[in-house]
Amino acid sequence: xxxxxxxxxxxxxxxxxxxxxxxxxxxxxxxxxxxxxxxxxxxxxxxxxxxxxxxxxxxxxxxxxxxxxxxxxxxxxxxxxxxxxxxxxxxxxxxxxxxxxxxxxxxxxxxxxxxxxxxxxxxxxxxxxxxxxxxxxxxxxxxxxxxxxxxxxxxxxxxxxxxxxxxxxxxxxxxxxxxxxxxxxxxxxxxxxxxxxxxxxxxxxxxxxxxxxxxxxxxxxxxxxxxxxxxxxxxxxxxxxxxxxxxxxxxxxxxxxxxxxxxxxxxxxxxxxxxxxxxxxxxxxxxxxxxxxxxxxxxxxxxxxxxxxxxxxxxxxxxxxxxxxxxxxxxxxxxxxxxxxxxxxxxxxxxxxxxxxxxxxxxxxxxxxxxxxxxxxxxxxxxxxxxxxxxxxxxxxxxxxxxxxxxx
Amino acid sequence: xxxxxxxxxxxxxxxxxxxxxxxxxxxxxxxxxxxxxxxxxxxxxxxxxxxxxxxxxxxxxxxxxxxxxxxxxxxxxxxxxxxxxxxxxxxxxxxxxxxxxxxxxxxxxxxxxxxxxxxxxxxxxxxxxxxxxxxxxxxxxxxxxxx
Numbered sequence: 408x409x410x411x412x413x414x415x416x417x418x419x420x421x422x423x424x425x426x427x428x429x430x431x432x433x434x435x436x437x438x439x440x441x442x443x444x445x446x447x448x449x450x451x452x453x454x455x456x457x458x459x460x461x462x463x464x465x466x467x468x469x470x471x472x473x474x475x476x477x478x479x480x481x482x483x484x485x486x487x488x489x490x491x492x493x494x495x496x497x498x499x500x501x502x503x504x505x506x507x508x509x510x511x512x513x514x515x516x517x518x519x520x521x522x523x524x525x526x527x528x529x530x531x532x533x534x535x536x537x538x539x540x541x542x543x544x545x546x547x548x549x550x551x552x553x554x555x556x557x558x559x560x561x562x563x564x565x566x567x568x569x570x571x572x573x574x575x576x577x578x579x580x581x582x583x584x585x586x587x588x589x590x591x592x593x594x595x596x597x598x599x600x601x602x603x604x605x606x607x608x609x610x611x612x613x614x615x616x617x618x619x620x621x622x623x624x625x626x627x628x629x630x631x632x633x634x635x636x637x638x639x640x641x642x643x644x645x646x647x648x649x650x651x652x653x654x655x656x657x658x659x660x661x662x663x664x665x666x667x668x669x670x671x672x673x674x675x676x677x678x679x680x681x682x683x684x685x686x687x688x689x690x691x692x693x694x695x696x697x698x699x700x701x702x703x704x705x706x707x708x709x710x711x712x713x714x715x716x717x718x719x720x721x722x723x724x725x726x727x728x729x730x731x732x733x734x735x736x737x738x739x740x741x742x743x744x745x746x747x748x749x750x751x752x753x754x755x756x757x758x759x760x761x762x763x764x765x766x767x768x769x770x771x772x773x774x775x776x777x778x779x780x781x782x783x784x785x786x787x788x789x790x791x792x793x794x795x796x797x798x799x800x801x802x803x804x805x806x807x808x809x810x811x812x813x814x815x
Numbered sequence: 816x817x818x819x820x821x822x823x824x825x826x827x828x829x830x831x832x833x834x835x836x837x838x839x840x841x842x843x844x845x846x847x848x849x850x851x852x853x854x855x856x857x858x859x860x861x862x863x864x865x866x867x868x869x870x871x872x873x874x875x876x877x878x879x880x881x882x883x884x885x886x887x888x889x890x891x892x893x894x895x896x897x898x899x900x901x902x903x904x905x906x907x908x909x910x911x912x913x914x915x916x917x918x919x920x921x922x923x924x925x926x927x928x929x930x931x932x933x934x935x936x937x938x939x940x941x942x943x944x945x946x947x948x949x950x951x952x953x954x955x956x957x958x959x960x961x962x
Contacts, residue, residue, distance in 0.1 A: 452903075456874060468901030470873040497873060501866035551949045552909040554918055598899040599927065634871030669925060686949065688917050712959035774960065798914065812960045 458633055460487045465556045469493035469598060470635075473561030476809075479725065480707035482762055483536060484564035486628050491635055492541050492562065494670075495606030498594040498655050504631065504639030509623070513589075513661035516581030523640050526623060529579075530571035535620055535645075536759040538565050538727050540700050542648025542676045545803035548793040551686040553800025560705045560807065565725070565760040568643045570624030573659075574617040582613070582661065589616045590666030591642055594655040608668025609651045609676065611644055613661075615698075620645055620758050623656060645758035646699055646730040648676050648801075671696075674799045685796035694797075699729030701804040702789055704736050704763065704781035711809040718769040718813055720777070726751065727760040728783035736763040739778040743791065743806075746780070772813040779807040878902040888942040895931065895939055905947065912944035 453461035454472045462472035472491045474484075481488065500507070505524030512518040521529075541562030543555050556562075577589075590610035596602045615621065622643045625632060632638040637654025644651045650670055660666070670676060677694035704726035709715070720740075726733040732754065737746040749765035769775055782788040793803035880893045882902040896905055899922075910918065919936060922928035931939065 458871070464903070465907065466901050466903040467873065467876045468878070468897075468903075470876075491873075493873075497871075499868035500871075501868055551911075554908060554910060554914065554921075556904070557907045597927065601927075604927070635873065638871070673921070673925060675925065686911060686914070688913055714960075798917065810959065 454491075456635075458487060459491070459635070460485075462488070462490065463561065465558065469495060470497075471556050473558055474564060475561055476559070476705050476707055477710040478707075479561065479564070479705055480723070483628070484566040486566060486630065486633065486636070489539070489564040489566055489627070489636065490541065490562050492556075492649065493595065493635075494650070495595040495597045496600065497634060498596060498602075500594070500634055500638055500655065504625075507639045509640060509656050510658040511576065511580045511661070512658070514583040514586035514663050515577070515661050516583060519580055521576070523625065526571050526576065526640070527625065530575045532569060533572060533619075533622065534567055534569040534626075535622070536565055536755040537568050537620060537622075537643055537645035538563065538700075538758055538760055539643065539645065539649045539652060540564075540727070542650055542697055542700070542801055543799070544700070545703065545793065545805070546800035548803040548805050549685070549796055549800050550793070551796075553796065553803075554798055555800050560703065562649075563703075563705075563727075565727070567628050568622055568624040569626035569629065570622035570640075570643065572619060573621045573623055573642065574619065576623060577616065577659075577661065580661075585663040586613050586661045587664065588612055588662040588666050590660045590662055590668050590671075591651070591653040591656060592658040592660070592668070593637070593641075593653045594657050605669055607650060607670040608666070609648075609653070609670045610660075610662070610666035610668065611647060611651050611698075612665075615644060615647065620756070648697055648700065650676060674797065676801060677799075678795055678797050678802050682795055683797070689798045697801045699731065700727075701802055702726070702728035702731070702733065702781050702783040702787055703804045704733075704779040704789065704807050706777065706779050706807055706809050709809065709811060713809075713811050715769075715811050715813045716815050718772065720767045720769055720811065721764070722749075722767065722777060723762065723764040724779060724807070725760040726763055726779075726781035728781065728787075730758075731783040731785060731787075732757075733761045733763075733781050734784050734786075736765075736779055736781045738765045738767060739780070740767060740769060740775050742776060743778060749779070769813055772815065775811050775813065777809050777811060876901065884946050886942055886946055888938040891935060892939045892942045895935070899926065899928065905943070908947050909950035910943070910947065911949055912940055915940055915943045915947075 452464040454464050462474055465471040465473055470491055470493050474488050474490045478488050507523045508520045510520045544558050544562035546553055546555055547557040547559050588610055590608055592605050592608050595606045597606045624641055624643045627636055640656045641654045642652045642656055673691050676697050678697050680693050680695050683689050706722055706724040708723050726736050736749040736751050738749050739746045749763040752762045754761050780789045789804050789806045791806055793805050795802055878897055878901055880890055883889050883893050923930055
């Protein structure tokens with residue numbers, strides 16, 4: 408039982424082998440490189456896009472690309488290494504970014520259409536380091552396969568975001584007492600090219616919308632948002648599935664009930680209330696919205712598949728836990744038999760990931776798996792294998808594993 | 816002595832390079848290869864201030880039927896699915912026929928796929944279930960140190 412779980416996670420987790428070129432060898436034959444008609448190179452297709460690093464392409468229509476674990480090593484995720492997730496097409500955004508308008512309507516006293524320029528001049532600017540994490544992050548660790556983009560742990564990043572607080576904007580429009588939820592809309596056309604229908608429209612309860620770290624952001628790492636990351640304005644609602652952090656933000660509809668746009672119902676961004684048989688169809692009526700993302704740790708150095716010349720292993724990585732803080736990260740080099748605490752730094756601010764590091768003396772030369780397991784402020788830790796299987800594969804956060812070989 | 820050798824080497828190298836270049840220009844070295852035909856360049860912008868709507872967008876992308884594994888109903892499956900999304904998304908899945916069936920429901924119900932005729936749906940499901948069944952996951956021969 409445990410064995411099959413570990414092998415599964417390890418196999419998928421472990422893609423980042425001896426070098427980029429070998430990554431594909433650890434992927435199953437289907438779904439790997441040939442998908443894009445790329446030359447017969449091994450490994451997933453690597454992104455070739457101006458302004459972006461060679462991320463692993465999970466799909467290119469729509470474009471979806473994840474950040475390989477070793478590229479997540481920076482303490483603040485550089486813009487070129489931030490993952491890409493699109494649901495539809497990328498809209499045309501031309502002209503003066505400050506003239507771009509965002510509509511606030513619904514349960515407010517004064518519905519407004521406010522320009523980005525006015526948002527910038529009327530409300531105080533704030534900058535935070537905030538997690539952005541795809542709701543499906545970790546999906547590839549489910550066994551059997553769950554439906555969707557097969558993320559390992561790279562649908563996540565923690566850059567600096569600058570913008571205004573959504574709370575300030577909503578307050579100025581005057582929230583009615585009937586306001587309980589928001590639903591947000593972006594300008595991205597559907598995959599079929601329609602611009603009159605939303606590609607996706609998700610939302611959060613009003614309390615989450617009013618948190619001080621929930622932003623309408625204009626800048627990413629101090630620069631204007633790149634188009635692919637939602638220029639000229641996007642929501643950043645940290646700690647929750649990134650599909651609520653609407654790119655190319657056009658409208659915030661304040662609702663008097665739970666938002667019901669595309670992406671809010673059925674199996675989308677939901678997990679079973681009652682555990683279901685893995686691989687079964689599930690019951691749409693017994694699902695709950697995935698809100699806070701689960702606790703997760705990722706070893707970003709060394710890369711999986713590294714050969715070491717010394718038994719001394721200095722490793723590092725990041726851990727995060729949705730709305731919560733990471734309390735501890737433990738490291739095992741003997742398949743979970745014994746654990747040793749890593750050093751865990753405080754977050755730069757709430758919703759920033761936390762750096763961890765450990766210095767470990769491996770007992771011998773030879774082959775080792777190095778496991779990392781984070782535990783959050785509620786005492787909730789990472790499971791040995793992806794749990795609570797669901798058809799669309801949300802919430803997979805098994806213990807992180809890398810493989811190393813000590814040679815001399 | 817040394818001088819003569821270097822001169823020889825230079826002459827031979829240059830001659831070889833010219834011959835290769837000549838062949839290459841004549842297409843002799845690229846006979847059977849797929850030749851990439853770049854899309855026709857856009858008309859030069861009349862006004863210099865005309866913004867490029869594609870600036871910052873992902874590179875263009877097109878799948879071919881051959882990107883899916885050969886088999887009965889491949890073309891039907893290709894054209895039905897890639898009307899919206901890429902082949903990579905199909906190939907990343909490994910599902911039972913039942914889950915493929917509910918995937919088509921998802922596409923129709925949530926992603927505006929036009930409803931499919933029952934017969935075609937069955938043919939598409941035959942293809943998907945045969946070529947993209949649940950994968951066996953496990954620690955196999957994929958260890959990076961076994962190569």
